[in-house]
Amino acid sequence: MSLTLYEKLVHQHMVAEIDAEHVLLYVDFHIMNEYTSPQAFAGLHAAGRSVRRPEAHLAVVDHVNPTQSIRSLHEIADAGGRLQIETLTQNCSRHGIQLFDLFDPRQGIEHVVVPENGFAWPGMVIACGDSHTTTYGAFGALAFGIGTSEIEHVLATQTLVYKTLKPMLVVVDGVLPFGVTAKDIVMAFVADVGAAGASGYAVEFTGTTVSALSVEARMTLCNMAVEAGARAAVIAPDRQVFDYLADRPHAPKPGDLEAAKAHWRSLQSDPDAQFARIVQLNAADIAPLVTWGTSPDQSAPITSVVPEPASEAHERALAYMGLSAGQNLTDIRIDRAFIGSCTNARIEDLRKAARILDGRKVADGVTAIVVPGSKQVRRAAEAEGLDQVFRQAGFEWRGSGCSMCLAMNDDVAVDGERCASSTNRNFEGRQGRGARTHLMSPEMVAAAALIGKLSDVREIMEAAV
Template sequence: MLNTQTSDGPKTLYDKHIDAHTVCSLDDQGHVLLYVDRQVLNEYTSPQAFSGIRDAERSVWRPNTSLAVVDHVNSTSAERRQVRRGDNGVLQIEYLRKNCEDYGIELFDILDKRQGIEHVVAPEQGFILPGMVVAAGDSHTTTYGALGAFGFGIGTSEIEHLLVTQTLVYKRLKTMRITISGRLPIGVTSKDIIMAVIRKIGASGASGYAVEFAGSLIHDLSVEARMTICNMAVEAGARGAFMAPDEKVFQYLKATPRAPRGLDWERAVTAWRALRSDDQAVFDREVYLDAEDVEPMVSWGTSPDQVAGIDGAVPGLRAGAEGGINHNMERALSYMGLSPGQPLAGVPITHAFIGSCTNARIEDLRDVARVVRGRKVATGVRAIIVPGSTQVREQADAEGLAGIFIDAGFEWRQSGCSMCLAMNDDVLGPGDRCASSTNRNFEGRQGAGARTHLMSPAMVAAAAVKGHIFDVRKLERAD
């Protein structure tokens, strides 16, 4: 039975989650045995965990608390088909099937109409609910904070332990609140907001923290836009991200297949409304950002904090702590083939990619359609759209978005992680430069020697039709 007793005094939302899920305290250093409500599995990070279970002749304790998806290595070609011998990732996919069958875990396989990227699929199915603690072998499990759940990524050995015991040894984090005020300026999206946050606090600025996002802007955002922010909080080092659930979250969840029904729903919503930080709760760090100061953002380097506004330029090299040139920046500029002081607008691209667990939901695709409607992808640019799930793809088809994409010259693909991390056949070549709606711009992330510029889906769309990095606001004004 879970420990639902909290200590006296005002609590943050994070502390309420951890207190409610602590089985027992393990030491005076903050380590606890934490009960985990749900786990999402994929074909890429789970094989060793299942092999460990088999070798030890153990069993999965609560298989109904896990959901498995195929998303990392599967092909996203326009026509979906079952994997065959010789296909990329076929052994990983087949092993996941066997593990799910042997241990009674539900699987959204390649041809399942519910298949898709795990952090898109789990929320749209109602598998993640407010107040839950969720762990998965993927760092972007922080996405679920947008629903008022606590999600965090874990390693292979932890996946094994979780499957067998439904618990993890866990150390409490410090707390940070990021308050974002104001309204979104024209052409600015939640992707731009979180990129601005990461630039402000740094790629390790939230290391050791659970981050709660608050403020008038968060309140005004849609649930899908909130997911983008929580998803990329990990790029600032956050071990978890939160937003207090509200009526928008409840309405989003009510329409999902696995949400509670009837009296159970009414009781659940009553409990969920209490999931917020107490008024007098004290956070270890407070950060503030005015959304109205943010413009469309573009990454120029090889770390998610190496970004600037579209009206800006590549920064100049700065002296390091010992008076020398900042070698990290120098290396980033060398890898990206950019020069200090070079304007970001106008940098030519060879590829445009719209997809990933960060930005491949239906609202993202609607943004893209508004930009590319009546326009064509520039000559010499390969433009790809990979929806976040099969259901998103079907909805885009039903709304007529797919036709807009195809008419503009985009490849309209099946769902999967695809070029976000280049684990299937969607890989860039050395020197290719990609405008990308993904979450990471590390060296080689989209292919060895490939250069990635992170930006919002609308900004990617603008770059695709212009052939170079371009301010989407100028296209919107033209319309």
């Protein structure tokens, strides 16, 4: 029987078939954070259960921690956040689970540290209490977010009751135009199908454009597929993935790597596999995008205007954002610029943003911060001198964490502030009560910071040629 890559991954991990829609799925690797795990451990302890395979789990502190330098947990002002971190530490110690705490040199955002340490391999099933777990699909893994009760279940059994999805193929062909990035591709996809257009689907990205992307850029694609409602996103692994994994601390050792590659090469959709839906995008038609509303699918090319509202939801979004139909997007002033998050805070993202900022200054009145996705990314950036480029341009250079992606820590925008952001969600209040978020690529955030308005990064890039 011909199968899609997604279907192969499900079949290879199916412990038992429960009914026509559900299977019991084996989970190769599970990641936890301080925010979504406490209740799961509490349930586990109340039932008198232990963790079945402690070595198949990793815990990371990333959501609630400050990104300003601290020397101890006592310096964290938020008592609730401090308690969450302390609770995770206690739970990991009790069950022998590896923890990247705030003072571990490997600490960072979970969806950054897992790939960079080689925990995510082609063919794996990976679960985490965070919706952007889809990031690991860039390696040809089936990865998805789970809820608290599911975290408890996987801790106790290393399995999950899993509802199978319909396969969707997203084909992106052609050469990306000047100034267009992976962030623009996935924002174009989300805008094309809508915020719920991929609900019930597992998305497979393919095409010549996707094949030409770096592994880090592919992570951006898979990370934001969830903003179209997809619970899984995969890309068939290739030589770029194999090369990325070589010499990573937790990847297969050199003696085992060749045998692993033989299996990984089989992780492709069969030529005659059937997809429930096929979406085709032409790379040449994609421009640098920014969001104008309060949902990731409400975006437009930077050279266009705020659209006429097509629904009551659009009217509410414009009212919240303080915008009017017909405004030039490039006339919209910003108060903040944020480069970070599990979507766009890897070393490749920082390099690209730094190239835009090099030798230039952030506009007066703009508060700009950059938060590397991990301590390892931070060290790599500093070794290349990128931190000095950001600092000299007027950006604050911070420690690693989720930071301004969500208002769950010290880094928040205040009511009415407008932020150019490299994050994945622009919901009402996402970056702070009343905060107004415009999503875009890191390069576009850098351009906005320099001009003080939403701006077309291509103009800066052309001036530098």
